[in-house]
Amino acid sequence: xxxxxxxxxxxxxxxxxxxxxxxxxxxxxxxxxxxxxxxxxxxxxxxxxxxxxxxxxxxxxxxxxxxxxxxxxxxxxxxxxxxxxxxxxxxxxxxxxxxxxxxxxxxxxxxxxxxxxxxxxxxxxxxxxxxxxxxxxxxxxxxxxxxxxxxxxxxxxxxxxxxxxxxxxxxxxxxxxxxxxxxxxxxxxxxxxxxxxxxxxxxxxxxxxxxxxxxxxxxxxxxxxxxxxxxxxxxxxxxxxxxxxxxxxxxxxxxxxxxxxxxxxxxxx
Numbered sequence: 001x002x003x004x005x006x007x008x009x010x011x012x013x014x015x016x017x018x019x020x021x022x023x024x025x026x027x028x029x030x031x032x033x034x035x036x037x038x039x040x041x042x043x044x045x046x047x048x049x050x051x052x053x054x055x056x057x058x059x060x061x062x063x064x065x066x067x068x069x070x071x072x073x074x075x076x077x078x079x080x081x082x083x084x085x086x087x088x089x090x091x092x093x094x095x096x097x098x099x100x101x102x103x104x105x106x107x108x109x110x111x112x113x114x115x116x117x118x119x120x121x122x123x124x125x126x127x128x129x130x131x132x133x134x135x136x137x138x139x140x141x142x143x144x145x146x147x148x149x150x151x152x153x154x155x156x157x158x159x160x161x162x163x164x165x166x167x168x169x170x171x172x173x174x175x176x177x178x179x180x181x182x183x184x185x186x187x188x189x190x191x192x193x194x195x196x197x198x199x200x201x202x203x204x205x206x207x208x209x210x211x212x213x214x215x216x217x218x219x220x221x222x223x224x225x226x227x228x229x230x231x232x233x234x235x236x237x238x239x240x241x242x243x244x245x246x247x248x249x250x251x252x253x254x255x256x257x258x259x260x261x262x263x264x265x266x267x268x269x
Contacts, residue, residue: 001232002256007136012067013053014041018128019103021121025183027111027153029121030095033104033130041104043097045165046139047158047229050094052106053087053131054120061085062131069133087131090117091258093157107157111179115259138229138254145222147172147193150214150238152206152230153183154258162227163189173217177210177230206261207234214238215245225252232257 019034051069055062065087066077078086095105108121139162147170151159159176164187171192178184181199189195198209211234226248228238239255242248 001236002138003250004138004254004256005136011069011134012040013065013131013133014038015062015129015131016104017130018124018126020126021124024107025180025185027109027180027183028156028185029108029110029118031106031108031121031124033106033132034102036102038102038104041097041134043094043099044137046137046141046162047227048094048134048137048161049091049158050132050134051089052092052117053089053133054117055087055129057085059129061087062129065131065133069135088116091135092117092132093161095157095161109153109156138256139227140225140254141166142225142252143223144225144252145171146220146224148219148224148226148242149174149176150210150226150228150230150234151175152177152210152234153179154231155229156183156185158227158229160185160187163187163193163195166190166193171220172224173219175210175213175217177207177234205233206231207237210234211237211241214241219246223252224248226254228253228255229258232260 015037016033016035019032021031024030053062053065061081064081066073092106095107097104108118110118110122113119149159159174168190170190174195177198177200179200184197187195198213200209226242228235235255235257239253242253243250
């Protein structure tokens, strides 16, 4: 569930390979991608996201990906790749891009053997091949007096990127929920953006810390633009509260379910 528009649907496939891997926190693995093909990538910052293709069997499937990832290309290109070679595709956020080095960092939430991309990231080795298709930004930065960000651990890279790139005179709050206090990261936020780190209890549902905090949050007066991402029920409940209880227009609430509890088909951070 999402109202994020794909702004780079016609972008071509970028072939890349793993340069290095590191644990940045206990449950977050950073994989750095590189290669000459990244010269074609244009970084726009904020929560820029892409469709990451991981090889199945061998890397031959990566070379057969359609140049575009529109619905038509999905049906006539991607699905025609034999199932045993069809790459697994998940959505991820650009954590950092260094154009001079042609290096792109991607942060993966790793929680044991759950999911597909997380376990891949935990064992990725230099030289491993991947491909990705740029899809633009979800953050629209609509004119508003107050900015609000709500995210769980899967939305942490998006939240950090937005806080890093938003205007320095921005005012508002960022509610970031994690399942482990040790997964906090340094954030380059505007002085007027209060960052609240919220830790949910072990085994509790995503949103069990962020949603009560959102309901109790005292917002500054004025118009608000909100961005809520993470587990599907968290993002949907945050949007529902903001629209119904806070009176924020639907057009001023961007939301997206990055994953769904109990399912592995939805992409992560």
